[in-house]
Amino acid sequence: MSQSTDQTADTGAVRAPDIAVELADVTFGYDRTRRVLDGISMTIPRGKVVAIMGGSGCGKTTILRLIGGQLRPQSGRVIVGGQSVPDLDREALFALRRRFGVLFQFGALFTDMTVFENVAFALREHADLPEELVRDLVLMKLHSVGLRGAAQVMPAELSGGMARRVALARAIALDPMLVLYDEPFAGLDPISLGVVGQLIRKLNDALGITSVVVTHDVYESLKIVDYMYFVSAGKIAWQGTPSEVHATRDAFVRQFVDGEADGPVPFHVFAPSYRDEIFADA
Amino acid sequence: MPSSTNAVAHSLRRLGSFAIEHVERLGFAARFFVAVVANTPAAFRRLHLTLREIYFSGVLSLVIILISGLFVGMVLALQGYDVLQRYGADQSLGVLVALSLVRELGPVVAGLLFASRAGSAITAEIGLMKATEQLAAMEMMAVDPLARVVAPRFWGGVISMPLLAALFSTLGVFGAYLVGVRLIGIDAGAFWGNMQSAVDFRQDIVNGIIKSTVFGIAVSLIAVFEGYEAKPTAEGVSSATTRTVVMSSLAILALDFVLTAFMFRGVS
Numbered sequence: 001m002s003q004s005t006d007q008t009a010d011t012g013a014v015r016a017p018d019i020a021v022e023l024a025d026v027t028f029g030y031d032r033t034r035r036v037l038d039g040i041s042m043t044i045p046r047g048k049v050v051a052i053m054g055g056s057g058c059g060k061t062t063i064l065r066l067i068g069g070q071l072r073p074q075s076g077r078v079i080v081g082g083q084s085v086p087d088l089d090r091e092a093l094f095a096l097r098r099r100f101g102v103l104f105q106f107g108a109l110f111t112d113m114t115v116f117e118n119v120a121f122a123l124r125e126h127a128d129l130p131e132e133l134v135r136d137l138v139l140m141k142l143h144s145v146g147l148r149g150a151a152q153v154m155p156a157e158l159s160g161g162m163a164r165r166v167a168l169a170r171a172i173a174l175d176p177m178l179v180l181y182d183e184p185f186a187g188l189d190p191i192s193l194g195v196v197g198q199l200i201r202k203l204n205d206a207l208g209i210t211s212v213v214v215t216h217d218v219y220e221s222l223k224i225v226d227y228m229y230f231v232s233a234g235k236i237a238w239q240g241t242p243s244e245v246h247a248t249r250d251a252f253v254r255q256f257v258d259g260e261a262d263g264p265v266p267f268h269v270f271a272p273s274y275r276d277e278i279f280a281d282a
Numbered sequence: 283m284p285s286s287t288n289a290v291a292h293s294l295r296r297l298g299s300f301a302i303e304h305v306e307r308l309g310f311a312a313r314f315f316v317a318v319v320a321n322t323p324a325a326f327r328r329l330h331l332t333l334r335e336i337y338f339s340g341v342l343s344l345v346i347i348l349i350s351g352l353f354v355g356m357v358l359a360l361q362g363y364d365v366l367q368r369y370g371a372d373q374s375l376g377v378l379v380a381l382s383l384v385r386e387l388g389p390v391v392a393g394l395l396f397a398s399r400a401g402s403a404i405t406a407e408i409g410l411m412k413a414t415e416q417l418a419a420m421e422m423m424a425v426d427p428l429a430r431v432v433a434p435r436f437w438g439g440v441i442s443m444p445l446l447a448a449l450f451s452t453l454g455v456f457g458a459y460l461v462g463v464r465l466i467g468i469d470a471g472a473f474w475g476n477m478q479s480a481v482d483f484r485q486d487i488v489n490g491i492i493k494s495t496v497f498g499i500a501v502s503l504i505a506v507f508e509g510y511e512a513k514p515t516a517e518g519v520s521s522a523t524t525r526t527v528v529m530s531s532l533a534i535l536a537l538d539f540v541l542t543a544f545m546f547r548g549v550s
Contacts (some may be wrong), residue, residue: 033350068422084308094424107414125430180422 018045019079020178020210021067028062028077036062038234039076046177049204049211051221053256054231057267060214063231064180067212068102069093081177096127101171101179101209107163107187109155115142115166116151122173139170144206145199162193168199178210179203185217193217197224218257222246230256232265309540311507317428318436318506324426325433335438339400339502341447346399347392349531351383351450354391355457362458375468376477379458384481384490385546388451390538393497395450396443401505404435405526408509409519417510431519432510436502443498444491451490489545496537501530530539 015113021044028037036059044050052060066078067084068089078085086153099102109118119138123129129137142148144167155163164184181200181209185193201224204211217222221228230238237252244251255263271277325332362378408431411417418428455477462468481487505526512522 023392024423070418096423097424100422102419104415104419106414110417110419111411111414111418125423125425131356 003041010097017240018046020044020048020081021212022077022079023063023066024065024077024079025174026063026078027067028059028071028073035234036189037066037073040231040234040236040237041076041154042236043243044210046210047204047208049201049224050214051215051225051228052231053214053216053218053221053228055201055216058231060216060231061182064214066214068100068180075094079268080145084128090113098122098174099177101174101176102277103164103167103179103181103184105183106160106282107167109156109157109158109163109167109170113155114151115147115153115158116260118155118166119170119173121170126174131138141173142166143174144203145169159192161188161195164188164196165199168196168203172203172209175207175210179211181211183215184213185215185220193220197221200224218245235261237264310511311503314507314510318433318503321426321429321433322437322469324429325437328434331430331434332437332441332466333426335434336442339396339404339435339438340442340445343396343399343442344449347446348453349449350391350395351353351388352452354387354450355379355383355454355459357462358387358454359458359466363462363468372468373472374480375458375462376455376473376475378454378482379462380477380481381486382455383451384486386538386542388454389447389490389494389497390534392447392450392494393443393501393534394531396439396446396498397501397505398490398527399503400439400442400528401526402437402523404502404505405509405512405523406519408432408435408506409512409514409522410534412510412512413514413516413519416512427510433507437458439502439505440495440498443501444494447490447494447497489541492545493538493541496541497534500533500537502506504530504533 001033021042023042025041026037027035029035034275040059040063042052042063052063054060062071066073067080067085071089072086078217080096081099083092087098088096109115110121113121116138120134123134123137127134139148139151142151145168147162147165147169150158150162150166155166158166168184176220184196185202188196200211200213203209213221213225222245225242227241228239228245231238232252238248239249240248245257250255252264254260257267296491358379359375362375362382363372366372366375366378395433408417411427417431420427420430459473461474463470508522508526508529512518
C-alpha cells in the first residue's frame with residue numbers, strides 16, 4: 001500500500017546536511033497497552049513544506065511533540081538539525097527550541113498581552129535588543145502577516161483567522177530554521193484558510209525555513225505543500241507529492257481525499273456482530 | 283467465604299492505591315515547591331512580573347479584606363463586651379480584640395479570604411493557560427513556565443499575604459474602636475492603653491506575621507500547583523479551583539493549630 005519511502009524522485013536527492021528533521025523507526029505510546037506510533041520513519045528536507053495528514057487521533061500531533069522534544073519516543077531516533085532530540089538535556093533542548101517556531105492549533109496567544117507583546121515575547125526573552133529594535137522587528141513580522149494595524153489589540157478581540165496569523169508572526173519572530181504547524185487550518189473560514197495557507201508557503205520560501213504542517217485539511221494542503229505523509233493506525237500509510245496524491249488509486253488516500261465515510265478507515269467502531277447483539281435476548 | 287475474602291482484598295487494594303496516589307502527589311508537590319524556589323532568582327530578575335502579581339493577588343484583594351476586617355472587629359467588640367461586662371472587665375475590650383485579631387483571626391480569616399479570592403484566581407488562570415496551550419507555547423519558545431508564570435505568582439502571594447493580614451487586623455481593631463468606644467461608650471484611654479500594655483511585639487505581632495507568612499506560602503503553593511497540574515479541560519480547571527480553596531482552607535486551619543501549639547504554649 002505504501003508508496004516508495006524514497007523522496008528523491010520529487011524533492012531532489014536528500015543528503016544528510018539537507019535534512020531538517022528525521023524520524024527513524026519511532027515507536028511511542030502514552031501507556032504500555034496501546035501504541036500511538038508504531039515504527040514510523042520520515043525525512044523532512046530543508047526548505048520544504050511537508051504535511052503530515054491523517055484522521056483524528058492517528059498520532060499526527062504526537063509526531064509534532066516528538067520533534068519538539070515534548071515527548072520522548074519509546075524507541076527509534078528523532079533527529080532535528082543534526083541533533084538527537086531525546087538525548088538532549090533541558091538546556092540543550094531549550095537552545096534547540098530557540099531555532100523553532102511553533103504554531104499551535106488555536107494560536108495559544110498569551111491572553112494577558114497585546115498582539116505586539118505576543119510577537120515581542122520571544123525577542124525580549126532571548127535577544128538582548130534595544131526596545132526600538134524590538135519594536136521595528138515586531139512591526140515587520142506583523143506587517144508580513146498583514147496585521148501591523150492590530151498591534152495594540154488584545155487577543156480576545158481577534159477573529160480565529162487573525163489570531164492564527166498573529167501566532168504565525170510570533171512563530172517566526174526569531175527567524176527560526178523550522179516551523180511546526182499544528183492544525184493551522186482548523187476552524188477557519190474559507191478566506192482565512194486561504195490566507196493562512198498562502199502565508200505558510202510564502203514565509204517558508206521568503207525566509208528559507210522548513211515547515212512541518214500537521215493537518216487533516218487535504219485540499220488546502222495540496223495547494224501549498226511539497227510532500228505529504230499520510231498516517232494511519234500509527235504507521236505511514238502512504239506518502240508522495242501533491243501530484244501523486246491526485247493520481248493515486250490507493251484506497252486509503254482516496255477515502256481521505258474524497259471524504260468517503262467507509263473504506264480502509266471503517267465507519268463503525270469495532271463491535272460484536274450486529275445480529276448477535278440485536279437478537280441477544282430473543 | 284471466598285466472596286468476603288475478595289471484598290476485603292478489593293478494599294485493601296483500593297486503600298493501598300489511594301494511599302500510594304496521595305503520597306505520590308505529595309512527593310510531586312514537594313518537588314514542585316523545590317523547583318519553584320529554584321526559579322526564584324529568575325522571577326526576581328524580572329521584578330515587574332512579581333510586582334504585577336502582588337497587584338493582582340494583594341491590591342485586588344484589599345476590598346474584601348478591609349471590609350471583612352472591619353466587620354469582624356465590630357462583631358468581636360459586641361460579643362466581647364457582652365461577656366466582659368459580666369465580670370466587670372469591659373475596660374479590657376481593646377486587649378481582647380487586639381490579641382484575638384493579631385494572634386488568630388487576622389492571619390486565619392485573612393488567609394481563608396485570600397485562598398478564596400486570590401488562590402482560586404491563580405489556579406484558574408494557570409489552569410486556563412495550560413488548557414489553551416499557552417504554557418506549552420512558552421515551553422516551545424524555550425521559556426520555562428515555572429520561572430515566567432509560576433514563580434512570580436507564588437512570590438506575589440507570599441508577599442501579599444502578611445500585608446493583607448496586617449491590614450485585616452488593623453481594620454478589625456478600628457472596627458472594635460467604633461463599636462466599643464464610639465457606640466457603647468467604653469473609655470478611649472482604657473481601650474487603647476490596655477491594648478498597648480498587653481500586646482507584646484515579639485510574642486504577638488511577630489508571631490502573627492510568621493503565621494500569615496506560613497499561610498501565604500501554603501496557599502500560594504497549593505494554588506500554583508493545582509493550576510499547573512490541572513487537567514486541560516473546563517472540568518479539570520473547575521475541579522482544580524475547588525481543590526485549591528478546600529485544600530488551602532484545611533491547610534490554614536491545620537497549620538494554625540501546629541503553629542499556635544509551638545508559639546503560645548505556656549504563655550500567660
